[in-house]
Amino acid sequence: MTEAGWTRNAPTKEGWYWWRRDQHALPGVAIVCSDLSGYYMNRTGHNSTFYHVDDVIGEWLGPLTPDSYQQGRVAGLAKAVEIIKANTDVKKAIEIIRLHSLAQQVQEGGVGE
Numbered sequence: 001m002t003e004a005g006w007t008r009n010a011p012t013k014e015g016w017y018w019w020r021r022d023q024h025a026l027p028g029v030a031i032v033c034s035d036l037s038g039y040y041m042n043r044t045g046h047n048s049t050f051y052h053v054d055d056v057i058g059e060w061l062g063p064l065t066p067d068s069y070q071q072g073r074v075a076g077l078a079k080a081v082e083i084i085k086a087n088t089d090v091k092k093a094i095e096i097i098r099l100h101s102l103a104q105q106v107q108e109g110g111v112g113e
Contacts, residue, residue, distance in 0.1 A: 006061050010053035011039055015063025019043065022059065026103055032063070076104060 011017055011032045019041065020027040030041045032053060040050035080097045087093035 006059045008059055010056070011041070011060055011062065013063055017060050017062030017064065020059050021057065026100070027061070076100070
């Protein structure tokens, strides 16, 4: 088990999940579906290929629920605190946090043109 509910165990339930390569990577959304041979995932926005979840290296959080957004924001704020504590250059830390926030907005479809 990793921080904030993330796990390296492959999903055993259909649904939408946060997925990331490791704890230092920005997460993306993945859909997990099943058939008689197991569970498969597709990272949204990448391609139409589904991969067997047991063959996917990374960490999972989910399946997503209506309150998952708030849980993700709390985890994001915790990450921001880590960045500030690890960085003696406050201006650099603030810029990193701003970029993380913009990346999250883009993933959620919240940034306009």
